[in-house]
Amino acid sequence: MPYVLTFHFDPDFEKRRLRPKNRDDGTVDQFDLGYAQNVALGQTLAEWETLPLDAAADLDPDRIVSESTAFPCGEGCSVDPDNPLRLLASVNGHVAFLDGRITVRETLAIGCDIDFHTGNIVAVGDVLIGGDVRAGFAVMGRNVTITGSVVAARIRAMGNVTCHGGIQGGAKATIRAGKSLRAKFCENAVLHAGQNILIDGSCMHCRLFAGQKLAVKGRLAGGEVYCGEAVYVGEQLGGGGQSQTRLLLGYDPERIHKDQHIKASMRQTLLDIETLRLDMGRGEASAAQHAAALEQSLQRFETFKRQLKKLWDNPAAMRRFSTCRVIVPGRIGANVEVSIGEAALSVPEDTRDAVLRYQDGEIVIEHPALRK
Structure with missing residues (x-):
């Protein structure tokens, strides 16, 4: 009984010319050419299907037809243990059909x-x-x-x-x-x-x-x-x-980054609120026109406040300040500020071979930077 191999990826992808992807608005994205065909572990790559005898004449000549169900597979793929007619990706990577073999490579x-x-x-x-x-x-x-x-x-x-x-x-x-x-x-x-x-x-x-x-x-x-x-x-x-x-140690850096982003959004929202209030003071028509936008901005500001509180309420946000160190075997120049937790220090210019650490709510400077 003949079988035909059905691919679940584009086997001619490597031979095609890369083209920009079309956007929904009719324009093209010159930065997105779809360079690789990604597949995940366990994803179906190909499978054998029974070919009716009367369908052979109408089959695309490029399709693979065989009496055997042995897959033309290389690295990164394996036969499905539950279905010997299906080939699966055994790793995460990019799939290709080159030199007559299906391969999935982990490194692009x-x-x-x-x-x-x-x-x-x-x-x-x-x-x-x-x-x-x-x-x-x-x-x-x-x-x-x-x-x-x-x-x-x-x-x-x-x-x-x-x-x-x-x-x-x-x-x-x-x-x-x-x-x-x-x-x-x-x-x-x-x-x-x-x-x-x-x-x-x-x-x-x-x-x-x-x-x-x-x-x-x-x-x-x-x-x-x-x-x-x-x-x-x-x-x-x-x-x-x-x-x-400026150096700040002792906190989760990603929380600091999120904190900065939320506070920047809050500042912009406050500016929007002030602008809307000024516009609303120009008469009843203007007040009615901007009332809904003002309410949305006020709600957005309260949302940012809740996000900020939640960000720092988690105990995981704090670190052990006493273990933090700034180690400089060379020289410390001008305009350097070091903070560990809530303690801050403008480091004296031309400090050399020093380690800065947290002690009793302050930052202390010790020498040498590295102890033997």
Whole structure:
């Protein structure tokens, strides 16, 4: 009895020319070319179906017809133990039909820049990029490794992010790692890591959110640091001209980030409320016109207040301040402010080989930075 193989993905995808996706409004998204076909563990990839004899003549010549039900499968897929006629993905990754075999690879390897030739990259597995990630583009994956640089782009990984060429943020780059993040250098970017951030060179004018530890081997100057436990700066902390370098330790950095977002929304809502009240004072017609909008803005403001209270009511929001450290074996320059919990200190310029820690509600400075 002949069987025909039905694919549950596009087997010719790798041969097709990538094209921008159409939006609902009729325009096209030049950043979304659908570079990879993602599949999840257990997803059906293909299955054999019985082919009636009278249907063989009408069958597409490219369809696979066989007397056997052996699947042309490679790595990353396996036959369904409950149904030998169905092939399943055995890993999360991207599926392809190449050289006559169905394969699912966990790592999506792209040997070029991420730009208008590739579009944004969204993968359920790991992503390895052989070039740069250009301005305006985004990469999402389980773990993301970039051989080149990140230039004003967005990177998001459930696990780790590694950028061998550094991060040139242009005040537009946002890098998020569920676990740890490592880069050669970074400037004018926002970096988030659920665990640790390691910068092999210098970090200039960035906003850093590290759930556990931050280490900068070179210089850290300008910007803001929010870190749960410890900050290490090898060469110099601060001293970036007139710009201030602020460090806050002892709190969950992501709560701090959410706090900032909610407070920014509250400030904007207050401005909206004041504007609406001014408009309503211009007469009865204007008052009637803006009454509903004012009520919505007032309700929105109360919602933000509740969100802010809920954010900090959780006991997990607090840390043990006594274990926090700022370690600088090199030099501390001008305009450096360190806060641990509610204690704050403007660090004296030209402090050297020092460790800053929390003690009895204050921040104390001790020497040397590293004890043998």
